[in-house]
Every structure is written in C-alpha cells, then in structure tokens.
Amino acid sequence: MKFAVIVFPGSNCDVDMFHAVQDELGEEVEYVWHDADDLSEFDGILLPGGFSYGDYLRSGAIAHLSKVMSEVKKAAQAGKPVLGVCNGFQILLESGLLPGAMLRNKDLKFVCKPAQLKVENNETMFSSLYSKGEKVTIPVAHGEGNYYCDEATLQQLQANQQIVFTYTDNFNGSLESIAGIVNEQGNVLGMMPHPERAVDELLGSADGLKLFQSIVKQWRESHVVNA
Template sequence: MKFAVIVFPGSNCDVDMYHAVKDELGEQVDLVWHDADNLDQYDGILLPGGFSYGDYLRSGAIAHMSSVMAAVKRAAEAGKPVLGVCNGFQILLESGLLPGAMLRNKNLKFICRTVELSVENNDTMFTSLYEKGEKISIPVAHGEGNYYCDDATLAKLKENNQIAFTYASDVNGSLSDIAGITNERGNVLGMMPHPERAVDDLLGSADGLKLFQSIVKHWRDSHVVNA
C-alpha cells in the first residue's frame, strides 16, 4: 500500500507521520508538497499536524485552498482512506470533507499531553483492529481542538456512528467529548490526537499503530487476492 503525506508550509508532524508509515507500519510512503494536483498513484492520503500557513485567519483556512486539496477531495470521493490528524483534521473541517469546526480550547491553553481515548466505533476502515470501547493512550498537542457543530449535525454524527473516538474525560471542551469523526461514507477520518506519535513502546505508547494497521488491512482485504 502506498501512502502520501501532504506537506504544507508550516506542517511539523509530517516527518513523524512518514516515519510511522515507513518504519513502524512497513508500507510505502512519499512526502507530497501542497502544490501537487494529482494523487492518483496513492492508496491512502495522510494530512499531518502542524501550523499550516501559521494558522493565519483560522487553523487550516489557507491550507484548504491549496491545489492539493482538490486532489484530496477526489481521493475521498473515490473511497480512498483520508486521515487528517490535528491540523490535518482542521483542514478537513475547513474544506468541508468533515462537518463542524474547531474553537479554541475551553481553558484557552495549548494542551500537550497523553490522553485516554475511547474507541466509539470499531466498524470503520481506521479502527477495525480495536475493540469497541477500548481505551487507548494517544498524545494531543493543540490549542484549537474544541470541536463544535450545531445540534442537527451532532445528532447526525451520532445516528450514523460517525464518532470514531472520544476523550475518556473532558480535555478541551469538545462537544460530546469528540476526539475524532469520520464522514458518512466512513473513508475520511479527522482526529485531534496524534496516532503517529504512539507507534512504538519507546515513544510511550504503541496504541496508535493499530489505526494504521487497520487501514492497511482494509486495503489488503479489498485489493489483494488471497490476502
């Protein structure tokens, strides 16, 4: 399976993501600059964390206008897995690939620590190797991770099982403790916590690795004969 890690000016978790895929997951991966307009050769798209365009205007607001985002939308429409982490999640929200928006953390502080997440939905291409309700330790590092959407959208997220991860206890004020959501089709996941920073026990947790392994498993099951 071949992944693209999209790099914007100001991305700073791109190399962590690259390392997670190449060295821990053992799959092919390229760093792809934001002016690319074709992602056809990739089977999965990863939008890393950071501060694209210095968070000018709003987090992710300028990045979602990049030419690569049209290609990311096409990949999403084609059903390919698209994962946005932290600033990557914010970009997916700005681009409309996922519903809702991010507000500043309730306590107005940049929060950087490992938190406990609950796997709310393990019936997705990103979470199939977790148990439903499993508690996992994944680091967060964000100032604007306070997820917000209107009541109708929240009801729809719940009804369609689009909430993939929640914080086991309140971290930043997010509605319903939402830490990660998918689109309706289930092939686009945005999450504030950083699974790519939890892919080896040496890093303090390897709980994020199963997320990447789930993506690969889903791809193999649907693309490789006799997998």
C-alpha cells in the same frame, strides 16, 4: 499500499507521520508538496499536524484552498482512506470533507499530553483492529481542538455512528467529548490526537499503530487477491 503525506508550509508532524508508515507500519510512503495536482498513484492520503500557514485567519483556513486539496477531495470521493491528524483534521473541517469546526480549547491553553481515548466505533476502516469501548493512550498537542457543530449535525454524527474516538477526560471542551469523527461514507477520518506519535512502546505508547494497521488490513482485503 502506498501512502502520501501532504506537506503544507508550516506542517511539522510530517516527519513523524512518514516514520510511522515507513518504519513501524512497513508500507510505502512519499512526501507530497501542497501544490501537487495528481494523487492518483496513492492508495491512502495522510494530512499531518502542524501550523499550516502559521494558523493565519483560522487553523487550516488557508491550507484548505491549496491546489492539492481538490485532489484530496477526489481521493475521498473515490473511497480512498484519508486521515487528517490535528491541523490535518482542522483542514478537513475547513474544506467541508468533515462537518463542524474547531474552537479554542475551553481554558484557552495549548495542551500537550498523553490523552486517554475511548474507541466508540470499531467498525470503520481506521478502527477495526481496536475493540469497541477500548481505552487507548494517544498524545494530544493543540490549542484549538474544541470540536463544535450544530445540533442537527451532532444528531447526524450520532445516528450514523460517525464518532470514532472520544476523550475520557474532556480537557478541551469538545462537544460530546469528540476526539475523532469520520464522514458519512466512513473513509475520511479527522482526529486531534496524534496516532503517529504512538507507534512504539519506546515513545510511551504503541496504541496508535493499530489505526494504521486497520487501514492496511482493509485495503489488503479489498485489493489483494488470495491475501
């Protein structure tokens, strides 16, 4: 399976993402600059964290208009897995690939710590190797991770089981403690916590690795004959 790590000016978790895929997951991966106009050779798209365009105007606001984003939309429409982490999640929200928006954390502080998450839905291509209700530890590092959407959108998210991860301690004030959601089709996941920073016990937790392994498992099952 071949992954693309999209790099925007100001991305800073791209190297972690690359490392997680290449060294811990053992799959092919390439960096792709934000002005790329073809992602057809990739099977999975990863939008890393950071501060694209310095968070000018709003987090992700300028990056979502990058050339590569129309290709990311095509990949999403084609059913390929698209994962946005932290700033990557914010970019997915700005682009409309996922519903809602981010507000500043409720206490206005940048929070950087290992966070405990609960797996709410383990029937997605990103979470199938977790068990439902499982508690996992994945680091967070953000100032604007307070998820917000209107009442109608929230009802839709709940009815379609689109909430994949929640915080057990809602430190940033997110609606319904939301830490990660998928789109209606289930192939675009946005999450504030960083699974790519939790891929080895040496780093404090390897709980994030199963997320990447879930993606590969689903891909192998649907693409490789006699797997």
